[in-house]
Amino acid sequence: MNQRARIAMSEDEVTAFLEGARKLQLATINPDGTPHLVTMFYGLDEGRIAFWSYAKAQKVRNLERDPRVSCLIETGEDYNELRGVLLYGEAKRVDEPEQVLAVGLHVTRRMTPDVADELLLPYVEQTGRKRVAYIVERTKVVSWDHRRLT
Template sequence: MSDDDVTSFLEGSRKLQLATINPDGTPHLVTMFHALSEGRIAFWTYAKSQKARNLERDPRVSCLAEAGDEYTELRGVLVYGTARPVGSRDGVLAVGMAIARRMTPGVPDELLLPYVEKTGLKRLAYVVESTKVVSWDHRRLT
């Protein structure tokens, strides 16, 4: 896929699989809702979560978004990178709002904000600085 195709695909995907590295070196793989922040994958999580503890120790991640059921429909984007913490509380809330908007299209911000502000007190947010992007689109094989 082209860079524009990758961005479009990530914009159209509501969730992705996020892999962090456990203390014993094994992958910790979870499904996450995400948003894009200036073209980069952004997500948030509870500060006490395993992924947050993993990222504090080792910020390397892999992020996979995929679609398609039949072989000829398979397409996806795999982003390798480093998860950088969003430093400010306003930044964490901005990521939370972007994700909430994607999860609940059409719901006005004034209804989303109380939830985001409350749950955001216990959350951290990250933006993924990509080091490598791999993509595929089997629809182009035919």
């Protein structure tokens, strides 16, 4: 078995890793072809990465032109502790107001896990008026767990 195969996570491990994290690095493509990279809180919608953003943000303008994304979630400080998942896919825009609010609630719950939904909902409804939401449909998943190297 090669080293790449030794450190790859199973699908169940990828799922658990995504459920346990809160932030990701989201890469979209700028008009000139360069990457636009931002840190985002995210939620999960039936296991898929879900995020929202203000409608006028650069990442939204990029996604309207080209929906391809890369999403990186990684933990660990030292090399032998590094674990991560890199998802490639297409960000599908969610337009229904109820769906945008649902994504917003998923994201906000992960940002503030100890706050009750009834306290989060007014914020989500208020800020959701100026936001759009996306669900990432995966096309490729790369994962690693360097703890397996020891």
